Amino acid sequence: MDFREKIGELLKKQGIQGDIVLEVPPQPELGDFAFPCFPLAKQFKKAPNAIAADLVLKIGKVDFLEKVVATGPYVNFFVDKPKRTEAVLRDITKRKDTFGSHPIGKGKTIVIDYSQPNVGKPLGIHHLGSTVIGHSLANIHKFLGYNVVGVNYIGDWGTQFGVLLSAYAKWGDEKKLQADPVNYLLSLYVKYSAEEEKDPALHEEAKAWFKRLEDGDPHATKLWTMFRDYNLSTFKRVYKRLEIEFDSFNGEAFVRDKMGPIIDDVKKKGISEEDQGMLIVRMEGDLPPCILRKSDEASTYALRDLAAIKYRFDTYKPDKVLYVVAQQQTLHFIQVFAVAKKLGFDNDKLEHISFGMMRLPDGKMSTRKGKIIFMEDVLDRAVEDVAKIIQDKNPELKDKARVAEQVGIGAVFFAYLMNDRIKDFEFSWDRMLDFEGDTGPYVQYTHARACSVLRKAKEEVSVDANLSVLNAKSEYELVTMLERFPDIVASVLHDYKPHILSQYLLRLSHQFNEFYHDCPIITAENDELRKARLLLCDCARQALQNGLGLLGIASPQEM
RNA sequence: GGGCCUAUAGUAUAGCUUGGAUAGUACGCGUGGCUUCGGACCAUGAGACGGGGGUUCAAAUCCUCCUAGGCCCGCCA
Secondary structure, eight states: OOHHHHHHHHHHHTTOOSOOOOBOOSSGGGOSEEEEOTTHHHHHTSOHHHHHHHHHHHHOOOTTEEEEEEETTEEEEEEOHHHHHHHHHHHHHHHGGGTTOOOTTTTOEEEEEOOOOBTTSOOBGGGHHHHHHHHHHHHHHHHTTOEEEEEOOOBOSSHHHHHHHHHHHHHOOHHHHHHSHHHHHHHHHHHHHHHHHHOTHHHHHHHHHHHHHHTTOHHHHHHHHHHHHHHHHHHHHHHHHHTOOOSBOOOGGGGGGGSHHHHHHHHHTTOEEEETTEEEEOOSTTOOOEEEEOTTSOBOHHHHHHHHHHHHHHHHOOSEEEEEOOGGGHHHHHHHHHHHHHTTOOGGGEEEEOOOOEEETTEEOBTTTTBOOBHHHHHHHHHHHHHHHHHHHOTTOTTHHHHHHHHHHHHHHHHHHTSOTTSOEEOOHHHHTOOSSSSHHHHHHHHHHHHHHHHHHTSOOOTTOOGGGOOSHHHHHHHHHHHTHHHHHHHHHHHTOTHHHHHHHHHHHHHHHHHHHHSOSTTOSSHHHHHHHHHHHHHHHHHHHHHHHHTTOOOOSOO
């Protein structure tokens, strides 16, 4: 039953023209849906209040509506609550894990490029944004029927490798490397960056090393392979912990043998030109040119991105390719997408999903300067803190370590995903390690609480319970909140903003807890009411679980 | 110098796409609630739309100028 649609038809019959936009009144007491009459004032040459009153009289009595009243300039519709409750809860019990999905992506393929850490540096907390946004967008697309290709475009090529190779040639120590490869490589990188500031010649040396690597020098290649393998295995360990799986780890190095055709093509199409030894493509307007090849003939990341675009179009035949990459690279993607268009790719399919900077209270993070917070350290501390709380509040809990992991990671993910991705994010331990109020653990707690009630009820939830007994305000408001879930999920993809779902889950949790406090479930005054409330409780539980899952967050049954 | 983004209580933020009723939430602060299903909870109070113009019956929301902050602007990614 779509009440919106039916009310729309009703208004059309009264001679209302154009798109009928129904609002939801700010207070539930005002009604379920509202029709503002302001825009009609000119057409009918009457005051909006009079028009509203008039419409109420004309509409009269309708079977699916409880009543229709004019409140000032608004026509407020009160729907038949039992019918609405019935429709919503039956849908959830029928759909279960798939509640909220609709197959709008069926037959479509989407490539999502996210996380993309750089080899030579450990995963830092600044990778959180791309990783969790990309992951949740991948989950939601899958949920809506898309064929999703999750690509982790590892930064395993480029001048930064020249830096590592050059540094290793100068100060390398194989024993230290083997003892702790990731941290050792990081220390080499940091040291080289510091020296480079004093002696610019080192920059040229690094570029030269990268050129050797790109030209296939066996020694450079051997070291590169070793460095890459060390890092990749630690990356994979972290992703496993985060329960994130990629379909492809094809990074920049993967496309290094696919750049030739791009060079040939830009030359053939005459869109490139040589400038001071570089190969560039001029942009329209005031945009700076896109550099494809440096004067030493080494590739740039723009060229590699173009090769990756060709590979992805050829291999996956995508309907859309999303680049979940920080806002700083906006210009880069404008340029690359523009060149892609000149090369004949449909660049409407390419979209940069940008997000704000992760910053420290005292400024920018900088791997070069060693100002970096490691992802694993944040996870460890979050999990550790959660473990203490569990020890304190629920010492009998089974599987404590696993639950602590789920809740700790849930807190970190949610802390990032709850806000609009476009805003800069100032990292603070307090923010990451907060488990009360508007947080991931609050939503998880609400879910666990619902599970607890269902467990203690010691009876199966009966799907044919009589729902007309659910008349309390908090019951009905929980139902209307649940009703919104499918639209919320779909709207995340409208702007690729997972925080819409996070915010919704907070509101749903608040609404559930209000219901929980107002309405005894197991100890309800009669059997009929208990069965109906158990069903409602189970439906809320299901929606919370589905929603958290889409954000990549676990829903433990106890915590 | 040019371009992109951001600005909402003490703090962190939602609402801006598609203008509409009393600007929502959390932390912190004040008050209250466990003989009832989990207090990682609930109820309640005080507290906010950067500034100026404009459009409109109506602006946090649209336009414009200004201010402040962040990011980017040919051989890093």
